[in-house]
Amino acid sequence: MKAAVLPAVDAAFELRDVPDPVPADGQALVRVRAAGINFLDVLIRRGRYPQPPELPAILGSEVAGELEDGTRVAALTGGQGFAELVAVDRASVVPLPDDATFAEGAGFLLTFLTAWVPLTRQVRLREGARVLVHAAAGGVGTAAIQCARALDAEVVAAAGSEEKLVLCRELGAAEAYTYDAIPDDLRVDVVVDPVGGDLFAQAIGRLRPLGTVIAIGFGGGLWEDVQPANLVGRNVGVQGVYIGRLMRHAPEVIREALGELLELWEAGAIRPVVGRELPLEEIEAALDLVESRRSVGKVVLVP
Numbered sequence: 001m002k003a004a005v006l007p008a009v010d011a012a013f014e015l016r017d018v019p020d021p022v023p024a025d026g027q028a029l030v031r032v033r034a035a036g037i038n039f040l041d042v043l044i045r046r047g048r049y050p051q052p053p054e055l056p057a058i059l060g061s062e063v064a065g066e067l068e069d070g071t072r073v074a075a076l077t078g079g080q081g082f083a084e085l086v087a088v089d090r091a092s093v094v095p096l097p098d099d100a101t102f103a104e105g106a107g108f109l110l111t112f113l114t115a116w117v118p119l120t121r122q123v124r125l126r127e128g129a130r131v132l133v134h135a136a137a138g139g140v141g142t143a144a145i146q147c148a149r150a151l152d153a154e155v156v157a158a159a160g161s162e163e164k165l166v167l168c169r170e171l172g173a174a175e176a177y178t179y180d181a182i183p184d185d186l187r188v189d190v191v192v193d194p195v196g197g198d199l200f201a202q203a204i205g206r207l208r209p210l211g212t213v214i215a216i217g218f219g220g221g222l223w224e225d226v227q228p229a230n231l232v233g234r235n236v237g238v239q240g241v242y243i244g245r246l247m248r249h250a251p252e253v254i255r256e257a258l259g260e261l262l263e264l265w266e267a268g269a270i271r272p273v274v275g276r277e278l279p280l281e282e283i284e285a286a287l288d289l290v291e292s293r294r295s296v297g298k299v300v301l302v303p
């Protein structure tokens, strides 16, 4: 089969012919119709991911495609997704809604789980709460806006450019700001932060009493140390979420959350946003879109 292989940190991907994967016990073979790019792939490529795979490796953590009996599915792969075929754990396979495209399927699992699990299990978002979403036009961001709206919260979106804010408003954000235009007196109950760095540092000061920052990613810079005194003094908290580890240690939470998300998708309350679809051969351009902050929603590769 054809696959995009990353030979080494900072190297260019190579399209290679490699042996077809052989599913182990408990696994299924998926013919990949679309593979979602995640920021994780950028971090691994740049040598910035804390638990990287041994290189050379095929990257790609989620796909949509067909099982051998033709069933249309989405699946988390744990890597290996940028290829024509991938062997996946049966436990990570979900059926695609009838009207879903493969590209939407490839942009569904990681982003929506990353938004939904903390909003429902950690923060337990209540109706009418105010939620600030950073990188709100991105993969996790567009999912977070939709999940918060589905929970009847009010969304304030923040993103890197005016163009990105248009999409955020379309998805239901009541207010939308570029980072430099966030009002000084904005106060919210929850901050969804997939960015880290300075934005994470500012987020704690934007919380109302009893508010929570959900720390998700550090693509925009490593997290600063949080002093408990700052949290105690303000009556606020920070919650972290890491879906990869939750899948290993609490798979029942993931299954339950996926069931809820599929119901929401089928009811029309959420829908993955696909910003671009590119052929697998254009993986360099696709990764560059995400790394250079020019992407909105999900960027998806078609093998």
Ligand SMILES: NC(=O)c1ccc[n+]([C@@H]2O[C@H](COP(=O)([O-])OP(=O)(O)OC[C@H]3O[C@@H](n4cnc5c(N)ncnc54)[C@H](OP(=O)(O)O)[C@@H]3O)[C@@H](O)[C@H]2O)c1
Residues within 6 Å of the ligand: 037, 038, 039, 040, 110, 111, 114, 135, 136, 137, 138, 139, 140, 141, 158, 159, 160, 161, 164, 194, 195, 215, 216, 217, 218, 219, 220, 221, 241, 242, 243, 244, 290, 291, 292, 293, 294, 295, 296, 297
């Ligand atoms: N914890 C978990 O389980 C988990 C799961 C999935 C993803 N994540 C993390 O969540 C974050 C978002 O992932 P994603 O795949 O949905 O990506 P994405 O949001 O589609 O793309 C990253 C976005 O981050 C913003 N950004 C801010 N500073 C940046 C910088 N210095 N370099 C690059 N981007 C920067 C950009 O949006 P603006 O231009 O609007 O700022 C960019 O579009 C990543 O950090 C990822 O690692 C974590």
